[in-house]
Amino acid sequence: MANKRVKRLKLDAAIVKRLENKNIITCKDILTKSSLELMKITGVSCKKINAVISLAGRSCCPQAQSASELSKKGASFFATSFQQLDRVLHGGLPMSSLTEIAGPPGCGKTQTSILLCVMAALPISLGGLDSSVIYIDTESAFSAQRLVEVAQCRFPSYFNSDERLVNLTNKVTIHNVTTCSDLLYRLQNLEEEMIRKNVKLIVVDSIASLIRKEYDNSVSGNLILRSNILSKQATQLKYLAESFNIPVVITNQITTRLKSSKHDEKTTNSYGDDIEPETFVTAALGDSWTHSVNTRLLIQYVDGQYRQIIIAKSPIAQCAAVNFLIEDKGPVEVEESLVLYNTGSMPLVAAIQVQSDVMGQQIPYQLH
16 A cells, blocks of 8 residues: 555645656655655645645555445445356455466466456446456466457357457556566556556466466575565555455466375365375465465366366355356356355365376366
8 A cells, every 4th residue: 555656645736746756656655755855845835745744644554444334335246257156256256355266277267367358348238347457467378369259259249340349459458577576566556557547357367477487495585585575466466456446366376285284184075075185286375375365266177178166265155166168258157067065064175176187087186
């Protein structure tokens, strides 16, 4: 919140211009200056400067709210077009929060992200947000051709002209980033672009890619550095989600861990079978990152044709799973495939399938 732009404080335009001329761009910049310095820069009275400092300070601090105030605002959601999944999620991905989509390579994380871009650009009358999207691509995985194909095949009656397709592609802004510091800098400087372009969805694909390239856990001290940069990125993403009341979607990779305790010796997979794991697969980046995301969706392979998306973590929704296919029109849920789990009986370690090996056999893993 300290990175909130001075332009958004509703100050006198002359004061804002003088501050920016001295490279005072954010609330943090104001608060690191003394009253005397700010008076010299702006040429206004001590009383006015104290009011500016007070306003910047209040803007940096989260405002306390009562439960009654929150309930009056009501919950708002972004429909994913997975009707069964949306029903369990009470309407879709929650606004003002972080939703993670994790899974093995090639399972459909980017395909799902592209579908969400199309949904965000759709008119409100068709279930969309009628807005623009910022797509931060760390793996050069985004495909404009696939975006157009999904739009044309899924909503042929709406995307029936070149004009609407061009409008769709203009609404999705791609930022390619190559380092963790570049990603953090980009997140810290998105506000003006979001306001200018009416952005109501941010996608980061993927959060783990850069971390894994830059921070080798076997090197002493890297774990602390990795945790610090992830914490800053998560804080900035949450700030943007809450400030603009939008959903933020982040894709994540998976990692394999060795069995480390007696609790792992025997467990039950999602099909009710007893398994004795030596290793298990979990979403990457560790427990600290897990606590940073509000909703976690996991994608696994069911067989060569079907995938499954699982609600693994949600503050409001029941644990559930839905099967889906990847088609020309993007991820398409399989009708009547919804499986609900009782919260108390949902295993902490559930089986997950990754892509077939070279012999064509499905490789079973477990997911923590």
